[in-house]
Amino acid sequence: MAQLANHPASREQAKVMNRYDITQRMIGLLKHDEAVIGGIGYTNFDLWAASATPAGRRTQNFYMLGSMGLAVPIALGVALAQPHRKVIALEGDGSILMQLGSLATVAERGQKNLAIVIMDNGAYQITGGQPTHTQAGADIVAIARGAGLAQSAWAADEAAFEELIALALKEDGPWLIGCRIDNQKPVDTTERDPSRIRDQFMRGLGTRK
């Protein structure tokens, strides 16, 4: 993709950013009730934290409570059901390594309204910070390209991240945006109430009144 030519060629060249900060930046760019699927762990917690507004919490978010690795498949399902809505899968590096096949499925589908955002801190942070294989060199963006997701890029820094999110919201996907993040603790903890999470999400998507 010509418009992605200026982005870092590899994980090592991308700036280490803060998860909560870039999640907030992403939420700030969502103006059309885009759906966001939060994978498990701190990715999920900071999505919850970043989605709180004085007017209430945004309802087009789905928060997984387990089923590690399934943010991309769940997002693909929502995207298939609602082709006019942009859908974002927010996933960690440990989680996506568990379900790499789903990248090939997304590529095979060519799902235009889907974007995947990977929060890569090179660690299973919530379980004590054990290193994931991305720390040893596994490059999620390169893997995604190899799976057939041509529009995959590392975010060079915060400004480039916002630029990539804006591009993914405007142009046809599928997209994958790799983000190197630090090991800061999340700002809040998601409420673990699955019935409520599902009900609010479906109301947010207009499938339940």
Next chain:
Amino acid sequence: MDSETPGSSWHEITRAVLKRHDVRLVTYVPDNVLRPLIEGIHADPFFTAFAVTREEEGVGIINGAWMGGTRGILLMQTSGFATLPNVLASLSVPFQIPTLMMVSERGTLGEFNIGQSLVARTMRPVLDALAIETHTMTRLDEAEFILDRSITQAIATAAPVCFILSPLLTGGKAFAK
């Protein structure tokens, strides 16, 4: 054939009942016994059907689609079901999502692969442990009733359901010499 009138084989009946219930999305990991159903679904423009790389991926997709307003089903064989306990226990059941599953049963009635016969024994205990509605389909004359009523129940009660296709119904996979 009218799409509302089931045909005479188990796979024609299944396809007709799925259409009647507006189950449009079909994800699957291929299986030889399921082949005529998968081929019939691919040939029918009513359905969106594609293979997934792993069964739990298929559950994630149809569950996401359900929340987005589209009904789906996952087709698999017995060994594939064995990859599902985590996603059923942490997504389908607690989030009250009516995940529709159809399993081509191997491991019994003439199985030739010991791995299949062993993994098959884990399936019903897992379904029972999670209190998931399960029907083993053995007879052609019961197939439409079981599928029709159980899909209705799954949606009405927001609970998963698993249809196990016995070799008694499908003929199963014959011993390969």
